[in-house]
Amino acid sequence: MKKRRKFSEIYEDMDSINKRKPTIEELNELEETLKKSELIISESENETDSDGVPQVDKSAMNRNKIEDINGNEPNRI
Amino acid sequence: MATNRIGFRQFLRKVNESQDIRIIVDSNIIISYFDEIHSAHDDVSNLLNSLDSIANVTLYTTVTTKSEFLDYQRRKLLTMGLLSLNEEFKDKIKLKPDCSEVINTVKLRKNMRLGREIKRVSDESEINSALNYFRDSEIKEIKKVFRARDIQDEAGWLKICTIFLKTKLLEQEKLLDSFCNYLSIHDGSQKNLFTVSEIDWNKATIISAETGMGYSDAMILNMACSTEIEFIATLDFDLVYAGAFQMQKSILLPDNRIKTFKRILKN
Numbered sequence: 001m002k003k004r005r006k007f008s009e010i011y012e013d014m015d016s017i018n019k020r021k022p023t024i025e026e027l028n029e030l031e032e033t034l035k036k037s038e039l040i041i042s043e044s045e046n047e048t049d050s051d052g053v054p055q056v057d058k059s060a061m062n063r064n065k066i067e068d069i070n071g072n073e074p075n076r077i
Numbered sequence: 078m079a080t081n082r083i084g085f086r087q088f089l090r091k092v093n094e095s096q097d098i099r100i101i102v103d104s105n106i107i108i109s110y111f112d113e114i115h116s117a118h119d120d121v122s123n124l125l126n127s128l129d130s131i132a133n134v135t136l137y138t139t140v141t142t143k144s145e146f147l148d149y150q151r152r153k154l155l156t157m158g159l160l161s162l163n164e165e166f167k168d169k170i171k172l173k174p175d176c177s178e179v180i181n182t183v184k185l186r187k188n189m190r191l192g193r194e195i196k197r198v199s200d201e202s203e204i205n206s207a208l209n210y211f212r213d214s215e216i217k218e219i220k221k222v223f224r225a226r227d228i229q230d231e232a233g234w235l236k237i238c239t240i241f242l243k244t245k246l247l248e249q250e251k252l253l254d255s256f257c258n259y260l261s262i263h264d265g266s267q268k269n270l271f272t273v274s275e276i277d278w279n280k281a282t283i284i285s286a287e288t289g290m291g292y293s294d295a296m297i298l299n300m301a302c303s304t305e306i307e308f309i310a311t312l313d314f315d316l317v318y319a320g321a322f323q324m325q326k327s328i329l330l331p332d333n334r335i336k337t338f339k340r341i342l343k344n
Contacts, residue, residue: 039172
């Protein structure tokens, strides 16, 4: 049986893999893919509207919209 | 037929320099050695690193244990990766609200589970480290939201796996392969370890059925019964309990757990 490395050395390698961060290139790739899949806020959505409110995923906001027992939206003026 | 239960410290005191020691390790030993937040990490690290510096130690386990470890790592790496999308990389990757919300919801649930566990156990060394990570069902819950909206593909989710999981898990599998040997009666280099010509897996079912222990542990015990390997290292009460009825092997345990087990068995 071939000689193995020290347990502590194997631990160090395992631990550094756990803690390794993605590279800038990997993050760019991820951003690009998520953008194509419409999973991140696009630049146009990220811009603020005339009231200064970020225009983030309004479709998602509609999906999560809460209505009270009478069907009225809360905080509606 | 009594089984010896030996505390890690007591065992280390008995080990001679350059002694050949063979140990079958349970999945919880491997997991706790490699996870620094595991409650038994310090005990297990001290045992294995000390043994490594004194004796010629060889670790054995089953392929089932390997799959348990890799699955633990899968959950850990995905949890860390998904959380980092919402925290460390949130300025770079601006997730849509439903994507970041599902991660936050699952994170909150995980933290509540962990909080309950901390309140429940009297001894912090009893905390289950797996509670620090998302459950498989929760990873699936997040995965669903990370599906593309207009096209029926999984590109977004698959890319997340590529970045946070794939390379890491493959590298970690190689490291585990260099850490321990997988018991196999068909491996020529292990021929002298086995006391039988064929493993009777029905015995594992009998061990599991007689004691109620998990099948993976029963497989470890059955494998141990079929070899000359003298020691089994575990954190698991079940393995100790069944070991006491099944065979002549020495079970290595953290010293504080031996006290607890003795108290339970006495009662």
